[in-house]
Amino acid sequence: MLTELRKQLLLDRLAKDGRIVAKELSNELGLSEDTIRRDLRELASEGRLTRVHGGALPASPTVANLAARRSMATDEKSRLGRKAAGLIQRRQRVFIDGGTTHLELVRALPLDLELTVITHSPTIAAALEPHQAVEVILIGGRLFRHSMVAVGAEALEQIQRLRIDLGFVGLTGLHPEEGGTTGDFEEAAIKRAIIGRSGESIALMTEEKLGTASAYGVCTLTEISKVVASPTDRLKAFKDPSKFIRV
Secondary structure (H helix, E strand, O other), X not given: OOHHHHHHHHHHHHHHHOOEEHHHHHHHHOOOXXXXXXXXXXXXXXXXXXXXXXXXXXXXXXXXXXXXXXXXXXXXXXXXXXHHHOOOOOOOEEEEOOOHHHHHHHHHOOOOOOEEEEEOOHHHHHHOOOOOOEXXXXXXXXXXXXXXXXXXXXXXXXXXXXXXXXXXXXXXXXXXXXXXXXXXXXXHHHHHHHHHOEEEEEEEEOHHHEOOEOOEEEEOHHHOOEEEEOOOHHHHHOOOHHHEEEO
């Protein structure tokens, strides 16, 4: 079988089954496991899937650059943002991660809502300018331009000193087995700290992120309190429906 045909077969199987187990597929197709693994490595280097032990998972499309992400699922992000904004109570201490969906959350906040917002995203902080009743605390550090957020040791130390009522954490993928993931090593550490310091943590997930995985683990499903998501067949793969707030 030609290489391109094999790769397309792997991608088709991944889309159908949600994961690839290299050993099982090599037996089914009569190909060596080394051949399957080599094809998976090459597809992973092209960003078309995510390698995991023994096989592969679908790659999240939301590891694209910021300009591309701004045009993805705009209506869905607005719905998720409005729903998430309704979960925030007066005078809470709320951490809002960076990202285009969280920007919609900020836009949906009532202008007279009193609360404290902590963020490591200058974009989120600037969007809160019209909200005069909101106290904004901006976490500093090295700017990670892909997500326009502060990362690094200084940012991590500041977050670890916080006590947060509600933490909105951005994930590029949420998988039933692999949990929440993201595409950058340092950013993953920041997100773990946000979850660890939050009394309740919430992830806003557009449909294309569900059932996918990125390179770096952030949390298990049990570590996330709630997931705000659109009704979709992809939710059927998750065993705890009570964790999901459907929009």
